[in-house]
Amino acid sequence: MTQALIKTKEKKPISLKNIYSPSLRQEAWKNGKWFLFLLPALLVYIIFMAAPLFDSLRLSLYTGEGFSPTTFVGLGNYIELFTNPLWVERFSGAVLHTCIFFGIHMLVQNSLGLFFAVLLSSKFKGRDFFRTIIFTPATLSVLVSGFLWTLILNPQWGAVNIILEKVGLKAWALPWLGEENLALIVISLTSAWQWVGMPTVMFLAGLVGISEELIEAAHIDGASAWTTFWRIQFPLLMPVVGIIAILTFVDNFNAFDVIYAMAGARGDPGYSADLLATLFYRTGIAGEHPVGIPNMGMGAAIATMTFTILMTGVLLWLFLSRRQSADL
Amino acid sequence: MMTKSLKVLQTLLFAVVIISLAACGAQPATSTTEPAMPTDTVVAPADTQAPAQEVTLTLGSWRTDDAEAWAKILTAFHDKNPNITVKFDPTNPPDYNATLRTQLETGTGPDLFFVRSFATGLDLFKQGYVASLKDLPGLADSVSAASNAPWATDSGEPYAVPIAAVSHGIYYNQDLFAANGIAVPTTWEELMAAAKKLQDAGVTPFANGTKDEWDINEVVLMSIIPNEIGGRDGRIAYLTGKSCFNDAKIVDSFQRIKDLTPYLPNGFTATSYSDSTQLFTQGKAAMLFDGSWQISAIEKEAPSFKWSVFAVPPPAGKDEYVSFHVDAAIGMNPASKNQEAAKTFLQWLETTEFNDAFANNVPGFFPMSKAATTINDPVAATFLSFNSKAKGTDIRFPWEKLMDAPSGQESAYTVMNAGAIAVLKGDKTPQQAADDLQAALALWYDPAKGCKNN
Numbered sequence: 001m002t003q004a005l006i007k008t009k010e011k012k013p014i015s016l017k018n019i020y021s022p023s024l025r026q027e028a029w030k031n032g033k034w035f036l037f038l039l040p041a042l043l044v045y046i047i048f049m050a051a052p053l054f055d056s057l058r059l060s061l062y063t064g065e066g067f068s069p070t071t072f073v074g075l076g077n078y079i080e081l082f083t084n085p086l087w088v089e090r091f092s093g094a095v096l097h098t099c100i101f102f103g104i105h106m107l108v109q110n111s112l113g114l115f116f117a118v119l120l121s122s123k124f125k126g127r128d129f130f131r132t133i134i135f136t137p138a139t140l141s142v143l144v145s146g147f148l149w150t151l152i153l154n155p156q157w158g159a160v161n162i163i164l165e166k167v168g169l170k171a172w173a174l175p176w177l178g179e180e181n182l183a184l185i186v187i188s189l190t191s192a193w194q195w196v197g198m199p200t201v202m203f204l205a206g207l208v209g210i211s212e213e214l215i216e217a218a219h220i221d222g223a224s225a226w227t228t229f230w231r232i233q234f235p236l237l238m239p240v241v242g243i244i245a246i247l248t249f250v251d252n253f254n255a256f257d258v259i260y261a262m263a264g265a266r267g268d269p270g271y272s273a274d275l276l277a278t279l280f281y282r283t284g285i286a287g288e289h290p291v292g293i294p295n296m297g298m299g300a301a302i303a304t305m306t307f308t309i310l311m312t313g314v315l316l317w318l319f320l321s322r323r324q325s326a327d328l
Numbered sequence: 329m330m331t332k333s334l335k336v337l338q339t340l341l342f343a344v345v346i347i348s349l350a351a352c353g354a355q356p357a358t359s360t361t362e363p364a365m366p367t368d369t370v371v372a373p374a375d376t377q378a379p380a381q382e383v384t385l386t387l388g389s390w391r392t393d394d395a396e397a398w399a400k401i402l403t404a405f406h407d408k409n410p411n412i413t414v415k416f417d418p419t420n421p422p423d424y425n426a427t428l429r430t431q432l433e434t435g436t437g438p439d440l441f442f443v444r445s446f447a448t449g450l451d452l453f454k455q456g457y458v459a460s461l462k463d464l465p466g467l468a469d470s471v472s473a474a475s476n477a478p479w480a481t482d483s484g485e486p487y488a489v490p491i492a493a494v495s496h497g498i499y500y501n502q503d504l505f506a507a508n509g510i511a512v513p514t515t516w517e518e519l520m521a522a523a524k525k526l527q528d529a530g531v532t533p534f535a536n537g538t539k540d541e542w543d544i545n546e547v548v549l550m551s552i553i554p555n556e557i558g559g560r561d562g563r564i565a566y567l568t569g570k571s572c573f574n575d576a577k578i579v580d581s582f583q584r585i586k587d588l589t590p591y592l593p594n595g596f597t598a599t600s601y602s603d604s605t606q607l608f609t610q611g612k613a614a615m616l617f618d619g620s621w622q623i624s625a626i627e628k629e630a631p632s633f634k635w636s637v638f639a640v641p642p643p644a645g646k647d648e649y650v651s652f653h654v655d656a657a658i659g660m661n662p663a664s665k666n667q668e669a670a671k672t673f674l675q676w677l678e679t680t681e682f683n684d685a686f687a688n689n690v691p692g693f694f695p696m697s698k699a700a701t702t703i704n705d706p707v708a709a710t711f712l713s714f715n716s717k718a719k720g721t722d723i724r725f726p727w728e729k730l731m732d733a734p735s736g737q738e739s740a741y742t743v744m745n746a747g748a749i750a751v752l753k754g755d756k757t758p759q760q761a762a763d764d765l766q767a768a769l770a771l772w773y774d775p776a777k778g779c780k781n782n
Binding site (some may be wrong): 063127269289 | 422423425426427429433444447448537538539540541542576593594595597598599600603606607612664731732735736737738739741742746748750
């Protein structure tokens, strides 16, 4: 590789210096060659991301059975989604449940992630072991971990209730996935358990990046570990906090697999764990059990609403983070 | 207890591995246009339809549990028709409708496939994804019009050959019944007395739960209703608007569900369909409302006790009706390249040969053609004996007309399912559940709008 580079260097007068020279760059810009470099990525993006997205937006204006609805209804699907009492109930339920799902991840997964990162950033015996352990669940398939948790939480022979009964807390041995006020919270917690490694790794990277000098200086000034964390480390971690928040937001508003694995496509019991993605799946792809006739147009309308929520959230975050960095 | 749960865990983990392996292996077979897999010795040339040529057909199905049995049935067919090999290609039941539709729409559908009864199948037929069978020789003679009605248009044009009906009943642990001095109940009151007696003896009377939702509706509520409303005639009264969906008989049906609440397992709200089977086969619960299709699953678990099945008993003073439900038919893909071979297979479904191979390899599924059948499985034979003792049989309540609610409305199935669970949990009274059903149907089902309670 280097030899080849050297050879071309000998043959042609172009050196690495020349490639980065302003004159060459200007030339490439002028005759439009820059576009060639963008083309591969752009094509992949258009074919696999932009085109399906726009097709989905288009689809939301049509109605009919099957995978290529043909009757144009304009905003009919949206009007039905926001006026038909059943759709309103299902859709607002899904939005609410998705918000709760997101809230629990922010509260539990990301706070625990920060806590673990702080613990793991200090030096102690077996640190690497714990770093591995905390990240391990994230390498499992969601369907597998969801299935294992349904077994662990099973009221008849699940480990959780057996342990609770053994230690004399029989009254606490609840049907965890069968109660409407419990199922969503329990599923959110298992999902937070699985993904806690992600924020941990990111916070850890952020903490390691903070200069030792700052912490030493604070130490010399007599600041306690608590004060050092909240006054020095945490503020410097804010950009990471922002990125983790937005990643969690996008992930959670698209979440489908964990609910499908633990509560089925309807978010059982009684739609209490129904998220935007499961509502979309039922409406647009699977159809309502047991008839199973999908309504692709309405499904696309729900997907578009999810997209709108995500877009608003991400734009808001971009706006806020821009302003924050400007303030700094 | 711990070792048992470990064992269950191990078995399930093993099952997950096997299923995922099986899924990987099954995928290439879903596309008929792809070249045959290297293990296949029979390769159908795509450009010829001459019957002398060897042909391979695929058969789509939702019966993943019966793959082994179907291999035997299809071998019986192959022995008779050496030129035609049919490959069974099942899909996980909850995903079947969506998967089949995708396959058909993208031109990768199987040559032959299981067709759901009434609205779901009719919808596919109307969109041209199922071939008409009005010219299939012998169909009109071997299958009665009533049996074929769930897979025919209103004008009587058939599009699938009915192969199976299923029955419903209560599986029971004969040893536990004998130990507690309980005779097989013949009325609902006796059933409740038996449940009370078992509970007092420290045994969970019923194994059923509501985690998967569908089973409380399809195997419990739907098998109680025919007794309460008086079979088919009773059901037609609702469908024609002569009775309202919140009349006393429907309220009573939901009341029967409420009767069961104290006798279900601890944590029944999180007890799944397979948990229920396990509770029964491990002898932890004495009775199980279930369908005849579950016979082989229970036999596979090899319970260490004697077990059998009895019909869901009617309340004292009412006639007994059996929930005998049309379940499966096989239709043909009009886009199939091997129509003649597919038709040969469909005609074979009307023979005694098929009936015997089917009924005895898949016990609990009862053939629907008039060709003679011998049923060897004792439990399956017991299920079938209910029909002759009862006053009549009927299909599940909402299937015929109350399933295909327009978009944005709820089907009777959905409302009854939610109602049954709410009643069980004590969130709704039977009257409220029945009122919900009437209110939901009055929004889209015309006869329900104009009904009058007498």
